[in-house]
Amino acid sequence: MSLAAIDLCYAYTSDRLVLDGITLSLDEGGVTFILGGNGSGKTTLLECLCGIRSPRSGSVRLDGKEAHRLPPMQRARRVGFVPQIHEPIFTYSVYHVVLMGRSPHLGPFAKPRHSDHEAVAQALDALDLWPLRNRPYTEISGGERRLVLVARGLAQGVRYLLMDEPDAHLDPLHQNDLFSRVRELAIQGFTFAISSHSPNSALTYGDSALLLSQGRPIAYDRAAVVVAPAPLAAAYGLEFELISDESGPRAVLPMRATRTQS
């Protein structure tokens, strides 16, 4: 089992590369954070890893095969995606949202079978969401929604789950709830790639981290190595201070900087 990007380049338009030479390997049971400023290519990278975008050059390999060339259904049974903005226009229940995760196992004319409903029940149970199953997805809290989408990934049967800024708009408690679940699932062998605007989340909950700036990799290593003043300054253009204690690095703090005219 492996999911890796090798010298991956991607462009939406012919004149500008959005991703430029990304090499990344998601270790089984690991949590990899993807950090970088706005517009640095985090979401595009996740979508390439997911196999729904075809690289301009280089490749994304899922178990040795090019991800975007795999039959979509086959690919979707192995790699799942948790989008940043998931606002269904209809008030589907939590149960139905998770049930939609079964679609890679069903033909266009099939309806969910007993085994599909069992997979949904298991996924909801695994994340303690069973009591919410009949609530409209649009009416539960932001933290609960992220967990429901993780449950949908589990129901989908994937081993890799790619999450786009799951900690956005969550308070520290709910971020902790979400990432603790992620860590528990990682111990069970699930593999995560998580994009985030919070270097400290990577430090606290990640195994490794990739730091991007304008589509180029600035650093890719263990999270404690990447989340350090020098690479962060290179990526964000802002000085950071590292806070450590006897257990190692704990957090980075941006230094106050006066805006300079450039």
Next chain:
Amino acid sequence: MTATIRALVLHVRLPRILTAVCVGANLAVSGAIFQGVLRNPLVDSRILGVSSGAAFGAALALLTTHSPAIVQLSAFGFGLLAILVVYAIGWRFGSSILILVVTGILVSAFYNALLGLVKYVADPLDTLPAITYWLLGGISGARWESVWPLAIVTALGISFFLLMRWRVNLLTLSETEAASMGINVRKSRFVVLVVASLMVASSVAQSGIIGWIGLIVPHAARAIVGPDHARLIPASIGIGAFILLALDDISRTALPSEIPLGILAGLIGIPVFLVLFMGLLRQRGGWR
């Protein structure tokens, strides 16, 4: 039962009942599909220009002929042409929902201008009233020989959507999200919209313009069974068929002469829905 009554029931009433059921089911289910797949509560079966196309086709045929078969065929053909034009243009620009809806509205407006032109040149004593009457909507002319194309399209379309009813849920998600679950939204959306358009075109060809069924019935069905298309699609079919049949019975019997169905549908149907369903819609309309 006398032979006259028997003949009346078999050759006049039955085809008319079948037509009412087919038209009602078609307009309602295509409305539900258009609303869901185009992710917009304001659209109905007319949004992609199919109804306007069919209306123009019928009017054009009525200029030169009174043969119901030719009028129907022309209506169906121009209705179908509308969706093909919308997709031919939409596809060049990526066939996003926005592009499809805008193109649909413009194609619809273009057809309306053509319809105006036909009316303008039509003979005001003979042809113009025929066109106007046809556009008001009605199924009093239903006979077995004219019903079967509609019945076949309806049977195939309804079977298709009953089979697809679970998959349609996925087409209401964003393209990225559906793609991550292995679904090619643009392709599936195309197939689904073309089938729904065929159902609309065949209905309008038979019945003229009956406006609001495709808008309101899906909303009512959603308020009753919820937003899950696995239940919404059968519910829309049932409610649409029942309502159009009931309205046609009223249009046939309420006054000594028949009231055009399109008019009656508006006069009775809309107040009834406003009273019965607005509360339910607000509580649990199924939309975010």
